[in-house]
Amino acid sequence: MGYGFGRADVAFLTGAAGSAALAEVDRLELTPATHLRDLERVRRDHGGYAPALIETVRLRRKAAAKLSGADEWLFTDDALQQATPSPVARARARRLAGRAVHDVTCSIGAELAELARVCPAVIGSDLDDVRLSMAAHNLSRASTRSALPRNLLVAQADALVPVSRETVVIADPARRADGRRTHDPAKLQPPLPDLLAAYSGRDIAVKCAPGLDFDTLDWTGEVEVVSLDGAVREACLWSPGLAEPGVTRRATVLSTNGDPLILTDAEPDDIPVRAPGEWIVDPDGAIVRAGLVRHYAAKHGLWQLDPQIAYLTGDQVPAGLRGFRILDRLELREKSLRQELARRDCGALEILVRGVDIDPDALRKRLKLRGAQTFTLILTRIGRAGTAFLCTAHRAR
Structure with missing residues (x-):
């Protein structure tokens, strides 16, 4: 929940004394390992305002990746x-x-x-x-x-x-x-x-x-x-x-x-029905959540692996996007996957899943990878059949 700020805290933090105190506290590490030491020091120097000072510096650091110019702002934890x-x-x-x-x-x-x-x-x-x-x-x-x-x-x-x-x-x-x-x-x-x-x-x-x-x-x-x-x-x-x-x-x-x-959904959504192309493309989550997968496919000359699945396929990857070049299409059986990955000397494996109930982390442990090569495994279904695509990832320019 974070510290519960009051009007007195805000009045102090926005004044000259509060600004100077915040600059002092900002020089502290404020890590879990230094928390007790830092809190004791701030309490000694600034009394009852210590929690507000520490929370403000902590939130400013957290906000840096989210808000422009946040290093001088005030927040509550919920508000941030x-x-x-x-x-x-x-x-x-x-x-x-x-x-x-x-x-x-x-x-x-x-x-x-x-x-x-x-x-x-x-x-x-x-x-x-x-x-x-x-x-x-x-x-x-x-x-x-x-x-x-x-x-x-x-x-x-x-x-x-x-x-x-x-x-x-x-x-x-x-x-x-x-x-x-x-x-x-x-x-x-x-x-x-x-x-x-x-x-x-x-x-x-x-x-x-x-x-x-x-x-x-x-x-x-x-x-x-x-x-x-x-x-x-x-x-x-x-x-x-x-x-x-x-x-x-x-x-x-x-x-x-x-x-x-x-x-937008005002754009065309007519796409062909074809076998998988050379590449698989995983559209951005906003496109999937907005229900615009077909529109995105039509815009970039792609088509779907399955009408009910958001994975797209085609013979090229849209510029700037990460795509997955298909090396092989495999049965969705652990024994077959384990044998093929071992044969290809796979040691690092990214697993992407849509349309099948598989935990990627649990599967990765069971595959017992020990090699030196890196691959991407895409697990999905086409029709009612579970399917695995072994791929390498590339970013199109």
């Missing part, structure tokens, strides 16, 4: 866990450029910092006054670094009670109920059905967990699934007024080192 990664927030902000926006669950302000760069007016509100105080500080630090426009207002308000008009509404309901992560829309905080009812008829974008069952929502707008560097991060529900005409599903594949890939 749910904060939108900066590249994802930036991509959403680009879709809303030029619109006035109200983030009704703004928390510590990660989304606001990106919206303020491209939107003429931005409001952030939340019920948690500690997080609002943190958001005000974080936005001031973001503005100092990159001169954010003076178009920001942060205020305390209930997300289920509209307090703005003629703004696009953004919401990010908390995904934990009773201390556990939930995929039930009615158990989000605030509950998703209540949130949508409160802003009925308004332009709204709602962040959700990618594991949410979209088909149970009766959603008439667009569902966007977003990944970053290969990991699926979120789904976003876009109301009809914000959706692209004719689009109900979108996959946005972001990379910190490259251009985004955007795919």
